[in-house]
Amino acid sequence: MLNRQVLLARRPQGWVTQADFRLVETPLPELAEGQVLVRNRYLSLDPYMRMRMNDTPSYAPKVELGQLMVGGTVGEVIDTRSAALKNGDIVSGLLGWQLYAAERPERLRRIDTPIAPLSAYLGVLGMPGVTAWVGLELVGPPKAGETVVVSAASGAVGSVAGQIARIRGCRVVGIAGGSEKCRHVTADLGFDACLDYKADNLADALAAACPDGIDVYFDNVGGRIFDLVLERLNPFARICVCGQVSQYNETEPYATRNLRSLLVNRVKLQGFIVSDHMALWPPAMRDLSAWLSAGKLHYRETVAHGLDHAPEAFINMLRGDKLGKQVVKLD
Amino acid sequence: MLNRQVLLARRPQGWVTQADFRLVETPLPELAEGQVLVRNRYLSLDPYMRMRMNDTPSYAPKVELGQLMVGGTVGEVIDTRSAALKNGDIVSGLLGWQLYAAERPERLRRIDTPIAPLSAYLGVLGMPGVTAWVGLELVGPPKAGETVVVSAASGAVGSVAGQIARIRGCRVVGIAGGSEKCRHVTADLGFDACLDYKADNLADALAAACPDGIDVYFDNVGGRIFDLVLERLNPFARICVCGQVSQYNETEPYATRNLRSLLVNRVKLQGFIVSDHMALWPPAMRDLSAWLSAGKLHYRETVAHGLDHAPEAFINMLRGDKLGKQVVKLD
Numbered sequence: 001m002l003n004r005q006v007l008l009a010r011r012p013q014g015w016v017t018q019a020d021f022r023l024v025e026t027p028l029p030e031l032a033e034g035q036v037l038v039r040n041r042y043l044s045l046d047p048y049m050r051m052r053m054n055d056t057p058s059y060a061p062k063v064e065l066g067q068l069m070v071g072g073t074v075g076e077v078i079d080t081r082s083a084a085l086k087n088g089d090i091v092s093g094l095l096g097w098q099l100y101a102a103e104r105p106e107r108l109r110r111i112d113t114p115i116a117p118l119s120a121y122l123g124v125l126g127m128p129g130v131t132a133w134v135g136l137e138l139v140g141p142p143k144a145g146e147t148v149v150v151s152a153a154s155g156a157v158g159s160v161a162g163q164i165a166r167i168r169g170c171r172v173v174g175i176a177g178g179s180e181k182c183r184h185v186t187a188d189l190g191f192d193a194c195l196d197y198k199a200d201n202l203a204d205a206l207a208a209a210c211p212d213g214i215d216v217y218f219d220n221v222g223g224r225i226f227d228l229v230l231e232r233l234n235p236f237a238r239i240c241v242c243g244q245v246s247q248y249n250e251t252e253p254y255a256t257r258n259l260r261s262l263l264v265n266r267v268k269l270q271g272f273i274v275s276d277h278m279a280l281w282p283p284a285m286r287d288l289s290a291w292l293s294a295g296k297l298h299y300r301e302t303v304a305h306g307l308d309h310a311p312e313a314f315i316n317m318l319r320g321d322k323l324g325k326q327v328v329k330l331d
Numbered sequence: 332m333l334n335r336q337v338l339l340a341r342r343p344q345g346w347v348t349q350a351d352f353r354l355v356e357t358p359l360p361e362l363a364e365g366q367v368l369v370r371n372r373y374l375s376l377d378p379y380m381r382m383r384m385n386d387t388p389s390y391a392p393k394v395e396l397g398q399l400m401v402g403g404t405v406g407e408v409i410d411t412r413s414a415a416l417k418n419g420d421i422v423s424g425l426l427g428w429q430l431y432a433a434e435r436p437e438r439l440r441r442i443d444t445p446i447a448p449l450s451a452y453l454g455v456l457g458m459p460g461v462t463a464w465v466g467l468e469l470v471g472p473p474k475a476g477e478t479v480v481v482s483a484a485s486g487a488v489g490s491v492a493g494q495i496a497r498i499r500g501c502r503v504v505g506i507a508g509g510s511e512k513c514r515h516v517t518a519d520l521g522f523d524a525c526l527d528y529k530a531d532n533l534a535d536a537l538a539a540a541c542p543d544g545i546d547v548y549f550d551n552v553g554g555r556i557f558d559l560v561l562e563r564l565n566p567f568a569r570i571c572v573c574g575q576v577s578q579y580n581e582t583e584p585y586a587t588r589n590l591r592s593l594l595v596n597r598v599k600l601q602g603f604i605v606s607d608h609m610a611l612w613p614p615a616m617r618d619l620s621a622w623l624s625a626g627k628l629h630y631r632e633t634v635a636h637g638l639d640h641a642p643e644a645f646i647n648m649l650r651g652d653k654l655g656k657q658v659v660k661l662d
Binding site: 057058059222226235241242243244247253254255256257258259260262263264265266267268269270271272273276 | 388389390553557566572573574575578584585586587588589590591593594595596597598599600601602603604607
């Protein structure tokens with residue numbers, strides 16, 4: 001029995017291509033004392049991975065050439081040299097783009113009684129959902145009646161951020177690419193409005209959709225949309241900088257013009273990464289689980305089948321071709 | 332006896348000129364019941380006034396054409412129809428570019444026992460000093476051993492912000508325009524280093540002066556320097572956006588490139604205006620007064636004489652021609 005892994009073969013120049021990855025077969029990892037062997041069932045594909053492929057320093061170490069691509073996973077314990085986990089236990093972790101991994105239990109999170117399909121623990125009940133909760137709670141927090149704008153609104157994080165803001169009683173305006181996504185964001189996720197950034201008139205559309213200005217911006221994209229939002233902020237607005245996906249593939253960063261708004265409106269802005277706030281994971285999961293069970297939180301997934309298709313699915317996700325959270329089922 | 336006032340004659344296009352102002356003589360204001368008449372002794376000239384001359388919406392109402400220029404003042408009560416203040420009381424307030432004003436006592440601040448010349452209550456013991464204290468306290472706060480960068484370091488706010496950070500045990504690097512200001516900032520104010528932004532190599536100089544990166548940036552200028560500082564921020568850096576004086580005279584805003592740093596370094600940034608935080612005025616004044624009395628806080632003033640010279644002095648201040656806090660003695 002062999003492990004299969006996707007390695008970083010070369011650093012992308014601009015857009016990622018399949019040739020930036022290499023699929024290899026390797027021996028199963030040997031278990032050290034205290035470790036368990038996990039057979040991954042689902043792999044999460046997320047925008048942050050694009051940053052890790054670059055040579056630029058970032059908040060987390062880059063992936064080295066020839067090394068395993070990083071990624072969140074859900075899987076099953078199939079061998080154990082630890083008393084903390086037994087065979088058959090379901091665990092989430094950061095085990096990367098591979099079928100099997102040896103890991104210590106304290107770096108895994110046991111999913112005791114799943115209340116949703118396992119893949120949801122990579123999305124609405126996983127890192128993206130918790131990211132949305134933490135960002136709003138930490139940087140927002142949005143008050144009932146305020147206007148909240150969410151970019152990448154149909155994505156794994158944005159879709160949850162906007163729904164939480166709705167639950168909190170806010171007017172929620174999404175921004176997404178294309179009419180199908182926008183329809184999904186309003187019809188399925190219940191946002192008050194969704195703007196298509198590929199349309200010509202985003203500045204006008206934003207003004208029309210936010211007649212009372214913008215109080216909270218949950219930013220997943222950076223760049224031009226960030227700049228446009230700055231123009232519509234209200235005094236004492238808050239900006240959660242959660243992602244800058246519009247910039248990850250750019251070789252030249254976007255030149256932002258409207259920073260005057262930060263002073264004029266006394267804006268509070270914070271860049272954040274969920275892994276800095278792990279103490280908030282349990283309260284976030286309590287809320288998210290309760291809302292999901294109560295039917296207040298909706299999600300959509302795009303499922304690729306087989307590790308071989310992970311690179312293609314990743315590229316499609318970065319292009320924004322698909323709706324909802326991108327996962328790979330590791331059959 | 333007549334009042335003399337400086338009015339906004341026209342809105343500046345780019346740089347302010349003397350023709351943007353008009354000096355007029357008007358009757359003394361009549362006192363309504365509950366008001367006092369103040370003879371202003373000093374007028375404060377500050378960068379924020381430049382923004383008020385524009386037609387653009389900002390955090391405070393613009394000055395209308397033909398109306399009195401806004402500004403902080405220190406003066407003496409010379410007539411009173413209120414029990415709250417008596418003749419001879421010294422008060423600071425926002426009475427504008429004029430010799431006399433009628434005002435209600437609750438909009439004035441009585442200076443009971445001055446511990447410094449009255450003009451200091453427009454600088455180190457006034458709005459600029461309190462602004463520095465509030466910005467650092469609210470957005471920083473800087474911890475001993477951290478590196479704090481302050482732009483417009485020889486200015487009324489920056490000079491105090493940097494000295495407070497020194498008192499707090501930080502390494503403090505100023506940025507100022509020209510070698511004379513830089514000498515003042517290090518030799519007289521005790522900053523660890525001061526960089527001349529008019530020199531060619533600001534990016535290199537910043538890297539050299541901040542070998543451990545930047546933890547707190549007290550920003551008075553915005554624009555290019557803000558962009559350069561972003562490149563050197565440490566994880567969990569904080570940015571107080573207190574002013575953007577480099578932009579006030581520009582018709583096109585600077586295009587900022589390095590916003591990626593906000594996410595990568597999980598930066599907390601906040602635009603703030605001291606008037607939103609008046610509850611912090613008393614603790615700020617306690618600290619500033621104690622430090623000044625103890626010789627831990629130093630300041631420099633540039634004094635213009637006579638209201639007629641206020642426009643010229645204001646223009647010089649915006650150009651950065653002078654050292655320290657600009658005031659006008661209203662003889």
